[in-house]
Amino acid sequence: MLYLIYGNDWQKARAKAREVLDVLKKKKPDATVVSLEEGGVSEAKIDELSGSQGLFERKFIVFGDRVCADSQNAEIVADKLEVIGKSENVFVFLEEGVKAPLLKIFEKYAAKVQEFAKIEKKERFNSFSLADALGERNKQKLWILYQAALSEGLSPEExxxxxxxxxxxxxxxxxAKSADEAGLKPFAWTKAKRFLSRWDIKELENVSQNLVSLYHDSRRGEHELEIALEKWILDLPV
Structure with missing residues (x-):
């Protein structure tokens, strides 16, 4: 019987390997636990541990700890995986990375293959970039960022x-005459003053009123906010 546990989340993969070995030891108390790397990896060694050769019947639980990291060892293991898979003895391989051709052979003969991959944390969409695009009065950029934000799971309300x-x-x-008077932090105040070169106060009042109406209309069910907000962006004067 053959198990493969692998992945770049090394802590979880190793913990799972220990868990599997502990369960096997309880199920097979008469079995001898052998680390494959202790005697080196060779066809003869694998034949001996798999029970395909030898005069005496012995039960083994064989643990291979990153033995396939060595390319020569990986070739030997690949050639013997069919024999290992059919063996009454149990082989548990723990690997950090497994190349695709070898993984395919493992998947063919193993009772179970389990991967533990680190989930890369994706950076949350920076909604301030959307605000900046509006401040810059860049309709194309604003629309692209709006679509990106929606695809990242941000709500139309947000x-x-x-x-x-x-x-x-x-x-x-x-x-206002200062950041404090405007209720803005210095950085936001500086950017806002820069953006004002592209807007006049009447335009801002109209845009503000349109956004308020758009929101309340959506609350009343007159339209979907996501679609209405996209149309508002596309209709924004440049």
Missing amino acids: LHGTLFWQVKSLRAAAI
Whole structure:
């Protein structure tokens, strides 16, 4: 019988290998636990441990700890996986990485193949980039970022809030004489003042009113916010 446990989440993979070995030891208390690397990897050694050769019948639980990391060992193991898979003795291989051709052979003869891969944390979409695109009055960029934000799972309500915050900040910066008076942090104040070169106060008032109406209309069921917000972006004057 053959098991393969592998993956780049090494801590979880090794913990699973220990768990499997502990279960096997309880199920097969008469079996001798052997580490394959202790005697080296060879066809003769694998034949001996698999029970395909030898005058005396012995029960083994064989643990191979990253033996296939060595290319020569991997070739020997690949040639013997069919024999190992049919053996009454149990072989547990723990590998960090397994090349595709070898993995395919493991999958053919193993009772179980289990991968533990690290889940890479994806950076959350930066909604401030959406606000910046509106401030820059860049309709194409704004639409692209809007679609990207939706694909990342951000809700239309959240995106509407980000856009409304930007418009509110721009209006505040247009009237106030300082960041404190506008209720903005210095960095946001500086950006808002820069963006104001592309807007006038009347335009900002109209945009603000449209966003408010758009939101309340969606709440009343007159349209879906996601679609209405996209149309609002496409209709935005440049």
